[in-house]
Amino acid sequence: MKTNIxxxxxxxxxxxxxxxxxxxxxxTISDVFSPIPLHGIWEKLNLTTRLPLATFLxxxxxxxxxxxxxxxxxxxxxPLKFGGKPLNTLSFIIIMFVLTINIGTLFTFITxxxxxxxxxxxxxxxxxxRTTDDQFTIVIERPLDMSLDEEKKINALLKETxxxxxxxxxx
Amino acid sequence: MDNKLQIGSKFKMAMFALIAVGVITVxxxxxxxEATRTWxxxxxxxxxxxAVALGATFWLAIQAITQSGWSAAFVRVPQAMGNYLIVxxxxxxxxxxxxxxxxxxTHHDAxxxxxxxxxxAPYLNLPFFxxxxxxxxALWIFLTQRIKKLSLKEDxxxxxxxxxxxxxxxxxxxxxxxxxxxxFSIDWLMSLDAHWYSTIYAVKKFVMAFYHGTAIVLAIIIxxxxxxxxxxxxxxxLGDFSRWLFVxxxxxxxxxxxxxxxxxxxxxPEETVYYVPRIMGEYKNYFxxxxxxxWLFPFLFLMWNRVGKNANALLFVIFVLIVxxxxxxxxxxxxxxxxxxxxxxxxxxxxxxxxxxxxxVIAWSLTKAPxxxxxxxYLQESIEDGH
Numbered sequence: 274m275k276t277n278i279x280x281x282x283x284x285x286x287x288x289x290x291x292x293x294x295x296x297x298x299x300x301t302i303s304d305v306f307s308p309i310p311l312h313g314i315w316e317k318l319n320l321t322t323r324l325p326l327a328t329f330l331x332x333x334x335x336x337x338x339x340x341x342x343x344x345x346x347x348x349x350x351x352p353l354k355f356g357g358k359p360l361n362t363l364s365f366i367i368i369m370f371v372l373t374i375n376i377g378t379l380f381t382f383i384t385x386x387x388x389x390x391x392x393x394x395x396x397x398x399x400x401x402x403r404t405t406d407d408q409f410t411i412v413i414e415r416p417l418d419m420s421l422d423e424e425k426k427i428n429a430l431l432k433e434t435x436x437x438x439x440x441x442x443x444x
Numbered sequence: 445m446d447n448k449l450q451i452g453s454k455f456k457m458a459m460f461a462l463i464a465v466g467v468i469t470v471x472x473x474x475x476x477x478e479a480t481r482t483w484x485x486x487x488x489x490x491x492x493x494x495a496v497a498l499g500a501t502f503w504l505a506i507q508a509i510t511q512s513g514w515s516a517a518f519v520r521v522p523q524a525m526g527n528y529l530i531v532x533x534x535x536x537x538x539x540x541x542x543x544x545x546x547x548x549x550t551h552h553d554a555x556x557x558x559x560x561x562x563x564x565a566p567y568l569n570l571p572f573f574x575x576x577x578x579x580x581x582a583l584w585i586f587l588t589q590r591i592k593k594l595s596l597k598e599d600x601x602x603x604x605x606x607x608x609x610x611x612x613x614x615x616x617x618x619x620x621x622x623x624x625x626x627x628f629s630i631d632w633l634m635s636l637d638a639h640w641y642s643t644i645y646a647v648k649k650f651v652m653a654f655y656h657g658t659a660i661v662l663a664i665i666i667x668x669x670x671x672x673x674x675x676x677x678x679x680x681x682l683g684d685f686s687r688w689l690f691v692x693x694x695x696x697x698x699x700x701x702x703x704x705x706x707x708x709x710x711x712x713p714e715e716t717v718y719y720v721p722r723i724m725g726e727y728k729n730y731f732x733x734x735x736x737x738x739w740l741f742p743f744l745f746l747m748w749n750r751v752g753k754n755a756n757a758l759l760f761v762i763f764v765l766i767v768x769x770x771x772x773x774x775x776x777x778x779x780x781x782x783x784x785x786x787x788x789x790x791x792x793x794x795x796x797x798x799x800x801x802x803x804x805v806i807a808w809s810l811t812k813a814p815x816x817x818x819x820x821x822y823l824q825e826s827i828e829d830g831h
Binding site: 312313325329357358363366367 | 680711747
């Protein structure tokens with residue numbers, strides 16, 4: 274069971290300024306929810322992801338796999354000369370190109386779904402439903418041993434920086 | 445904000461020294477009986493820097509058309525590069541003196557005996573060639589100067605009127621450039637081998653110009669930043685620029701492959717004649733290094749996010765690309781002109797001379813206007829980008 278304090282904002286500029294102010298006060302922000310991509314917020318929160326690296330590896334794997342398949346079919350298993358071209362030919366490139374993208378994308382997609390525990394037909398559970406529409410949310414994790422004073426201070430800070438609402442959720 | 449650039453006397457002297465090297469090289473080239481080689485190098489370097497200037501102005505036009513905010517503070521650099529077109533017009537004029545050394549189709553007797561050249565004669569003849577040359581340069585210079593003038597007026601008067609006018613002129617410019625630069629590449633490079641043609645040749649040269657022009661814009665911005673200008677330049681700007689280079693490297697690689705793969709696959713002697721001396725003979729090493737330098741290296745290197753945000757790493761990529769464009773043009777021109785490959789003092793000296801002219805013209809143009817536009821509507825967005 275984790276408790277989170279959510280500060281809800283109605284403007285992205287107010288939110289990005291609020292992130293700066295909260296961080297200046299030593300508050301650790303664990304996440305931000307937004308209906309639109311926010312420039313620079315990623316760097317501010319020091320979020321990291323290995324998904325691009327995974328995509329690169331899947332792509333490299335896809336290229337190798339496709340080449341192995343083409344090599345096996347047209348050189349090893351059924352060598353057939355046509356048009357005077359060598360068996361191991363440049364025309365592999367187009368198929369490798371397309372399948373590299375295909376395999377890279379599909380595997381990334383699957384990885385993302387597995388990591389986010391998503392599946393088709395999953396019920397959406399949103400604490401602030403309007404974050405998919407016109408509201409922005411700052412998420413601050415509340416450890417169990419956090420004192421009441423500290424919590425009050427964070428709540429006050431959120432309000433002060435322009436939050437229209439501050440709520441607490443368990444999930 | 446309003447500081448204008450000053451050219452130091454050291455820089456001026458260095459550039460004049462480079463130009464002197466270039467002039468001496470060209471004269472020495474003629475005196476030592478290397479006339480064809482010298483003309484070929486003059487063509488190579490003329491085309492090289494023209495392509496860079498046109499690519500930069502094309503990039504500028506794209507920024508205006510897409511109404512990009514992030515690049516608003518840097519538009520003066522490609523605008524200044526547009527000024528090189530005027531100088532380039534006169535430098536290209538020199539080539540008319542050596543046109544018979546370069547182009548087989550300019551020899552009247554040879555054309556009469558050659559069915560293919562005779563068939564192409566209504567288009568490929570000297571008077572029409574010269575007329576096209578004048579028209580193309582007139583259009584480019586007129587449109588780029590108009591964009592620059594509108595931008596300077598915007599500095600004084602402000603408002604969004606000029607912004608919209610620049611956008612409209614840019615739209616005209618990209619259409620004009622797409623057609624005229626394609627025909628220009630066909631005239632000056634592809635007609636070196638007038639019997640051969642490729643429908644994708646002009647597109648590839650256009651992408652080359654766009655790619656390397658953007659790289660030089662970024663190089664100038666980074667160098668000026670290191671000299672204390674453009675204090676607003678940050679990692680987000682560098683990241684945006686590096687993404688441009690990354691995308692353009694892919695488009696360039698795509699065009700390279702599209703031309704090569706189709707000719708390789710069809711295997712028609714009329715078409716493969718272009719690649720035979722390039723891939724089988726002494727140009728073999730250049731052939732592969734062209735692809736590695738211009739596509740494989742930037743593609744793999746810029747894929748790494750940290751490289752795109754590091755000014756020194758980007759400068760290194762751009763340096764490689766400067767060599768890359770030279771190799772590409774060397775591959776286009778030399779097998780049809782000097783035939784046997786060797787890099788002598790002529791190649792190096794001519795390039796240095798042209799680089800000197802180019803740098804001097806750009807530096808001089810940059811001093812003529814405030815380095816950062818004053819009243820660009822997106823200026824604030826550009827300066828605050830990433831903050």
